[in-house]
Amino acid sequence: MLAVVKEAPVPGVSVKDIPRPSAKPGEVLVRVQASSICGTDVSIYDWTPWAAGHITPPMVVGHELVGEILEINGDPGALRAGDLVSSETHIFDGTCYQCQIGNQHICENMELFGIGRDGGFAEYATIPIRTTWRNDPSLDPEVMSAQEPLGNAVHVVTKADVPGKTVLVLGLGPVGLAAVAVARAYGAKRVIGVNRGAFRRELAVKMGADEVLESVPSSLHGRADVVLEMSGNVAAIEDALAAARIAGRIVWFGIPKAPASIDIGKYIINKELAFESVFGRRIWQTWHQVSDLLLSGRVDLATLVTHRFRLAEFEEALRVMRSGQCGKVVLTL
Ligand SMILES: [Zn+2]
Ligand SMILES: [Zn+2]
Structure with missing residues (x-):
């Protein structure tokens, strides 16, 4: 599958073919439909001191995605194959003090999707079941991919x-x-x-x-x-x-x-x-608030999406991001 990969601890990324992942226990496998680019991804590309402290290459970049569930390896809860889902970036452990008192978004042992593990600038991605958000199917997939910053x-x-x-x-x-x-x-x-x-x-x-x-x-x-x-x-x-x-x-x-x-x-x-x-979004309170704003039409996130590129055009998409002449830049698959 095609993916944007941070291959080495130096500036740049590679857009290349890599093996398709499979869902490990506790994960879903999705076919990615859209993935939006975040300022964090620019830092990863540039290999800033922050990126150097958080990332161990090689790794698939990207954390704001929407994809269709192909496979669920574990207790699915409310999730079903065919659902269009997004990922909460903050992968919490569910056991630490902060998780126990309802602050999963600032988990003491947090892993970050597309930062500390493979993410969503790829044709397929895996997401932990516990950080998978089921989207309302009436929303536009581009909007679904851009919910993380709205959150x-x-x-x-x-x-x-x-x-x-x-x-x-x-x-x-x-x-x-x-x-x-x-x-x-x-x-x-x-x-x-x-x-x-x-x-x-x-x-x-x-x-x-x-x-x-x-x-x-x-x-x-x-x-x-x-x-x-x-x-x-x-x-x-x-x-x-x-x-x-x-x-x-x-x-x-x-x-x-x-x-x-x-x-x-x-x-x-x-x-x-x-x-x-504020660091991140409250899980899942913020996501419900986001859903309410989008479904009621009180926030029009589509206005924020100004540019669309194919995954293979990642370098060009990043150039637009850096220019500041854009809102949200989305990669469509
Ligand atoms: Zn982001
Ligand atoms: Zn925790």
């Missing part, structure tokens, strides 16, 4: 508590764009998106932003009830702290590439800011 956005916005509030979204990558749509759907009074690139500012308007800006002006300082920091840009940390209203709330999602220092007295103590942070 991140739902988790962020849920923690932010947005009804009736002015929400500032810093960074309009795919998750930031999805957060704009979710904040709107969950009853924010006003949603303001900030992004340097114009393409994604325009897309944010389509996703429901009331206002889009290239940077945070000083006139906005102290005005946002809620700030969603989605960029991971070190400079945006200061913007987030300055823009938050006194006793406002910041949800941190973007991972800064370097440590940052902040003025704790000025921003945190004097302003009595509340902080939340």
Whole structure:
């Protein structure tokens, strides 16, 4: 089968033929229909220090997929052959302290799909039964493949508590764009998106932003009830702290590439800011919320999907990802 493989601990990937996998005990085998590209996949391609610390090549890349179940090796639960399923990226062990208290998404012994084990940029993939999500068949397969970032956005916005509030979204990558749509759907009074690139500012308007800006002006300082920091840009940390209203709330999602220092007295103590942070999606609460938003039409994820490529065109798809002139980029099979 054709697959995108990280073959060695150096930049780049190979698109090549490899043997088709079979479902090990506790896994389903799927025929992949679509797989969307994540910023994480760009890091894996580039072999950043983060990738070097998480990945042992050779490995099939990709973690946002939809596929049809061909085979179930183990107790199927509600799953059946023919179901269109996606994978939760955070493969939890189900036994550690966090799993026992309902925090499977931050399992202490977590394995990551398409990062710590073979993933979904391939014609066939295997997924643990316990992290397999059965999609509503009425959804578009491209939308099914892009639910993972929407899930991140739902988790962020849920923690932010947005009804009736002015929400500032810093960074309009795919998750930031999805957060704009979710904040709107969950009853924010006003949603303001900030992004340097114009393409994604325009897309944010389509996703429901009331206002889009290239940077945070000083006139906005102290005005946002809620700030969603989605960029991971070190400079945006200061913007987030300055823009938050006194006793406002910041949800941190973007991972800064370097440590940052902040003025704790000025921003945190004097302003009595509340902080939340999000890693992944709650399993399966967030996925149900995502489903509700998509099936009710309150979030239109299809608008976010701007480019489609064949699996063999992976390099070209990655070039579009890097350009920033895109929303979600999907590989179709
Ligand atoms: Zn992802
Ligand atoms: Zn666990």
